[in-house]
Amino acid sequence: MTPFNKPHLTGREMGYIAEALGSGKLAGDGSFTRRCHATIEQLLGSGRSLLTTSCTDALEAAALLSKVGPGDEVIMPSFTFVSTANAFALRGATIRFADSLADHPNVDPAAVEALITPATRVIVPVHYAGVACDMDALGALAAAHDLIVIEDAAQAIASSYKGRALGTFGQFAAFSFHETKNVISGEGGALHINDERFFEAAEIVREKGTNRSAFFRGAVDKYGWVSLGSSYLPSEMIAAFLLAQLEALDSIQQKRLAIWAHYRQRLSAIGASERVRLPMLPNFATNNGHMFYLICADLETRTGLIAHLRTRGIMAAFHYQALHASPYFAAAHGDRPLPNAARYSDTLVRLPFFADLSPDEVDRVCDLVIEFFQ
Numbered sequence: 001m002t003p004f005n006k007p008h009l010t011g012r013e014m015g016y017i018a019e020a021l022g023s024g025k026l027a028g029d030g031s032f033t034r035r036c037h038a039t040i041e042q043l044l045g046s047g048r049s050l051l052t053t054s055c056t057d058a059l060e061a062a063a064l065l066s067k068v069g070p071g072d073e074v075i076m077p078s079f080t081f082v083s084t085a086n087a088f089a090l091r092g093a094t095i096r097f098a099d100s101l102a103d104h105p106n107v108d109p110a111a112v113e114a115l116i117t118p119a120t121r122v123i124v125p126v127h128y129a130g131v132a133c134d135m136d137a138l139g140a141l142a143a144a145h146d147l148i149v150i151e152d153a154a155q156a157i158a159s160s161y162k163g164r165a166l167g168t169f170g171q172f173a174a175f176s177f178h179e180t181k182n183v184i185s186g187e188g189g190a191l192h193i194n195d196e197r198f199f200e201a202a203e204i205v206r207e208k209g210t211n212r213s214a215f216f217r218g219a220v221d222k223y224g225w226v227s228l229g230s231s232y233l234p235s236e237m238i239a240a241f242l243l244a245q246l247e248a249l250d251s252i253q254q255k256r257l258a259i260w261a262h263y264r265q266r267l268s269a270i271g272a273s274e275r276v277r278l279p280m281l282p283n284f285a286t287n288n289g290h291m292f293y294l295i296c297a298d299l300e301t302r303t304g305l306i307a308h309l310r311t312r313g314i315m316a317a318f319h320y321q322a323l324h325a326s327p328y329f330a331a332a333h334g335d336r337p338l339p340n341a342a343r344y345s346d347t348l349v350r351l352p353f354f355a356d357l358s359p360d361e362v363d364r365v366c367d368l369v370i371e372f373f374q
Helices: 013-023 031-044 055-066 082-089 109-115 135-145 196-206 212-216 236-247 249-270 299-310 339-347 359-373
Strands: 048-052 073-077 094-098 120-123 148-152 172-176 189-193 293-296 348-350
Touching (some): 031 189, 048 055, 048 196, 048 236, 055 082, 055 120, 055 172, 055 189, 082 094, 094 109, 109 135, 120 135, 135 148, 189 196, 236 249, 293 299, 293 339, 299 339, 339 348
Parallel strands (some): 073 094, 073 120, 120 148, 148 172
Antiparallel strands (some): 172 189, 293 348
């Protein structure tokens, strides 16, 4: 059996966790948390990072910091994970779903522009598969209409747009360290803040709406409830695990990029088929080796491919179901068509992808994919 995902361990995780346990400091914002913050900030090159218990929590914190509420509109792709929308729906904002590009699951800037109204407050680009959205186009729209940009960079660690790290374009960005991501902590995430006006407010939101962090720095003589917030701090054990991963980021990326290139080379022969397409990489974006996916011609073909692989011990998976057509939201969305989001929902299939996937396993997956399409 070749699983769809298998967590990669660097070898340092248990030692760091034992060190955290021995420190007597198990709650959040200890030395391991601070070391993770510094490592992420160095990787991104600007701004400030705060670990969270999940990318979902990072998005929810960003939604709180953006102060959206009833009557405000937030534009995001329909082809995304439900957390992207939930963060703003929980604040009472109106979600406006935009379509994807015809040749890539990322959001179409023209579709975003068509949805902007005087009520629009926030744009949420989602960097699908770690590949950058067109941040020049989206940034221009945000600047023209005085909008906040919150990057959903869940899959985008170590990826860039025109040489600049993803996660540094919006006022805020949210990263994921779920076990399916490039670097992991089981569950976990980070809120990255690029606008210094929000640094103190972000600390407060993350600390249950209190200025507790400022108190521990000695900046205030007592702390209290000063804002809305929640408990978004991960424990030191989670941070210890994550630090081991972050320190090995370069070697992890080398493995993942080699696997991606192996898939691409082996499957290039079927990429010109009318029944399947390979991933498209825009010239402005880097590839961080987060996933390798195929776009099948239709739902029937994808269902057949997944079944073909599964009966031979290969676990492939489809991905998001477009949120505009979800049971929860379909009535609110109405009948405005989003054909590309709907097409990716029906046709995209992800192949097994993890850092320890061997070349022989990649070859076996590719042999079976080629066999199916031939």
